[in-house]
Amino acid sequence: MSDLGDFTNYDPDDGGRGNQGADADPGSGATAGGGGRVDEDSGADEHDGGTEVDDDFEPMSVSPVGSDRGIGTLSASDGLVVSETDDDTRLRAYVTVANRSAVRIGSYVVAAYPDGERLFCRIVALEYAQEFRSDDATEIHARRAMRRDGIDEQDYKFMATLEPVAVLYSEGGELKRRMTDRVPKPETVVRQAKDSTEIKTGLKIPETGVFLGHLAVGGEKVRTAATPPTIDYRLKDDYEAGDPLVFRHTLVAGGTGSGKTHGAKNVLRQYLADGRRYPTEDGRTVAPALVQFDPQDEYAQLHDDNPEIDADYERRLEREGIAHGGIEDTKAFVPNVGEATYAAAHHGAEQVEFTIPFSMVFENPWLVAGSGLNDNQYGALVGVLLPTFKRQYGSGATYEQFRTFLDDPALREELDESGRVHEATFDAIRRRIRGFGSVFDGDARPITDLVDAFVRPGGVTTVPTYHINDSRATTTVVLALASLLVDEKLSNDPTYDRIKETPLVLGMDEAHTFLTDADSVQADRVIGKFAEAAKQGRKERLGLFLITQDPQDIADPIFKQINTTVVLNLGDEDAIKAVNIPSNLEGKVPYMEKGQMVVYSPDNSEPVELIGLPRCLTKHGR
Numbered sequence: 001m002s003d004l005g006d007f008t009n010y011d012p013d014d015g016g017r018g019n020q021g022a023d024a025d026p027g028s029g030a031t032a033g034g035g036g037r038v039d040e041d042s043g044a045d046e047h048d049g050g051t052e053v054d055d056d057f058e059p060m061s062v063s064p065v066g067s068d069r070g071i072g073t074l075s076a077s078d079g080l081v082v083s084e085t086d087d088d089t090r091l092r093a094y095v096t097v098a099n100r101s102a103v104r105i106g107s108y109v110v111a112a113y114p115d116g117e118r119l120f121c122r123i124v125a126l127e128y129a130q131e132f133r134s135d136d137a138t139e140i141h142a143r144r145a146m147r148r149d150g151i152d153e154q155d156y157k158f159m160a161t162l163e164p165v166a167v168l169y170s171e172g173g174e175l176k177r178r179m180t181d182r183v184p185k186p187e188t189v190v191r192q193a194k195d196s197t198e199i200k201t202g203l204k205i206p207e208t209g210v211f212l213g214h215l216a217v218g219g220e221k222v223r224t225a226a227t228p229p230t231i232d233y234r235l236k237d238d239y240e241a242g243d244p245l246v247f248r249h250t251l252v253a254g255g256t257g258s259g260k261t262h263g264a265k266n267v268l269r270q271y272l273a274d275g276r277r278y279p280t281e282d283g284r285t286v287a288p289a290l291v292q293f294d295p296q297d298e299y300a301q302l303h304d305d306n307p308e309i310d311a312d313y314e315r316r317l318e319r320e321g322i323a324h325g326g327i328e329d330t331k332a333f334v335p336n337v338g339e340a341t342y343a344a345a346h347h348g349a350e351q352v353e354f355t356i357p358f359s360m361v362f363e364n365p366w367l368v369a370g371s372g373l374n375d376n377q378y379g380a381l382v383g384v385l386l387p388t389f390k391r392q393y394g395s396g397a398t399y400e401q402f403r404t405f406l407d408d409p410a411l412r413e414e415l416d417e418s419g420r421v422h423e424a425t426f427d428a429i430r431r432r433i434r435g436f437g438s439v440f441d442g443d444a445r446p447i448t449d450l451v452d453a454f455v456r457p458g459g460v461t462t463v464p465t466y467h468i469n470d471s472r473a474t475t476t477v478v479l480a481l482a483s484l485l486v487d488e489k490l491s492n493d494p495t496y497d498r499i500k501e502t503p504l505v506l507g508m509d510e511a512h513t514f515l516t517d518a519d520s521v522q523a524d525r526v527i528g529k530f531a532e533a534a535k536q537g538r539k540e541r542l543g544l545f546l547i548t549q550d551p552q553d554i555a556d557p558i559f560k561q562i563n564t565t566v567v568l569n570l571g572d573e574d575a576i577k578a579v580n581i582p583s584n585l586e587g588k589v590p591y592m593e594k595g596q597m598v599v600y601s602p603d604n605s606e607p608v609e610l611i612g613l614p615r616c617l618t619k620h621g622r
Contacts, residue, residue, distance in 0.1 A: 070191035120202030125161035209234035213610035254568030273323035287458035292507035303330035304619035329459035338438030355442035399440035511546035517555035534561030552578035
């Protein structure tokens with residue numbers, strides 16, 4: 001026996017009699033209750049001439065009659081406040097014992113107002129608080145807990161802190177949302193949001209549009225009672241709800257192994273879905289074209305079906321309206337650069353070889369400024385040397401002719417004596433222009449002769465550069481093609497109507513390589529061009545789709561024009577800060593598994609967590 005007594009035989013349900021053997025002898029005449037004798041046979045006391053009286057009390061339930069609704073109720077013990085400022089808002093719910101293990105941070109819940117409106121909330125914190133004035137940090141409490149199998153949660157309050165998202169109300173038979181403008185009543189039942197329409201309305205998720213993934217909380221899909229039980233997340237894609245978000249630009253950021261390319265392929269596949277059309281200025285509706293710059297040669301597989309998609313999985317995709325399968329009109333436009341050779345046994349797309357004509361430099365002289373021309377040298381190149389060269393050799397002149405032109409000592413002397421170009425500046429330009437021989441005027445058709453094949457409504461064009469070993473040549477090729485597309489889109493007097501009149505998605509993998517904000521003439525011109533394209537994209541039906549693992553390296557003027565940010569796992573702190581997502585989601589990014597993502601698209605929905613499809617909708621991997 002301990003100093004607190006021996007309670008090993010105590011049974012709280014036997015009316016207080018079962019433990020008498022611990023402290024009293026049954027035959028000693030000890031009495032229970034009013035001093036009557038205990039009859040060992042009958043268990044009844046004898047009073048007033050032996051009348052038997054049963055002193056057992058009828059057990060009473062302390063639980064309310066009926067079944068529970070929801071997970072708990074709103075509590076006003078610490079105040080119940082809905083305010084215009086987040087810091088002043090206090091909205092806490094007491095969660096009953098049976099529901100505590102199922103509640104998660106980030107889950108969506110609903111509290112009803114008496115008039116039928118509903119407050120849609122997100123759980124942002126969970127807390128255990130003392131139910132009674134006691135100290136559980138003692139030896140006795142600890143050893144009791146260590147010796148028993150379970151935990152007695154009834155000694156504690158389990159409180160959920162809620163963040164109000166919107167007020168839901170019905171109007172004309174349709175569920176709508178507005179900003180939070182009223183406080184719910186104390187003891188209002190809080191229930192988990194389980195209705196698809198309720199959740200989509202609360203989070204402002206469109207019913208239709210481009211599919212990105214399924215809504216999730218903490219890496220688990222949100223389930224409803226509907227069929228299918230998941231909640232699809234879509235981007236607005238029609239002009240009735242504003243400009244389609246594809247033309248307001250998308251950034252996909254994720255580290256190696258995060259599922260970045262897999263996810264990007266799935267999204268791009270939706271933009272090429274059958275029946276997707278966008279209106280043009282002449283009143284037609286035209287399918288978009290995709291031009292994808294592909295440094296790892298992975299996107300030409302958009303041509304091929306994924307053998308992992310069986311008939312059952314295909315039916316599930318069709319029920320949710322998700323486009324899948326290879327796109328027959330997919331072509332790989334292969335740059336002819338020096339001695340580089342391209343082999344493509346991993347996809348079935350048609351291959352079209354092309355070269356960059358030097359004539360494109362007349363419109364974009366910064367293409368040959370990649371070796372580091374300063375502003376003074378660039379001014380001499382643009383204002384004097386190229387115009388003089390074009391007058392002498394014509395608009396179809398070649399790169400080799402330009403090199404010959406610059407090797408003329410008489411030209412150097414003439415320009416120096418006239419004060420138009422200093423001889424030191426002339427020499428610096430001549431040195432830096434060398435090294436582009438592999439890029440221009442290769443043994444293939446020039447891209448300017450292939451524009452109608454390069455941009456095709458409803459078609460996919462990929463530009464693989466994996467086979468090019470020279471990084472400067474790769475950059476020049478990509479920027480030359482991208483500039484051709486952007487210039488024609490922004491021009492009021494385009495040379496190529498096919499580009500101007502076709503809705504265009506311009507995809508760029510490893511975008512940080514080409515759109516970085518560096519201290520060079522080339523970078524300055526590129527950033528200015530693409531920033532202007534991003535601003536005018538809505539009007540010209542041009543959408544940038546940038547993919548990167550280093551979002552912090554993308555130039556700020558372009559980054560600011562991005563409306564939809566899709567963030568997969570990122571381990572670099574600078575990269576996470578650069579994507580500029582809400583802090584409550586920012587902390588999840590380093591811990592997300594492959595395929596998990598955060599979507600921040602203010603003009604489409606509240607910031608949400610998604611899980612992408614586990615299988616790629618086209619062929620993926622080698």
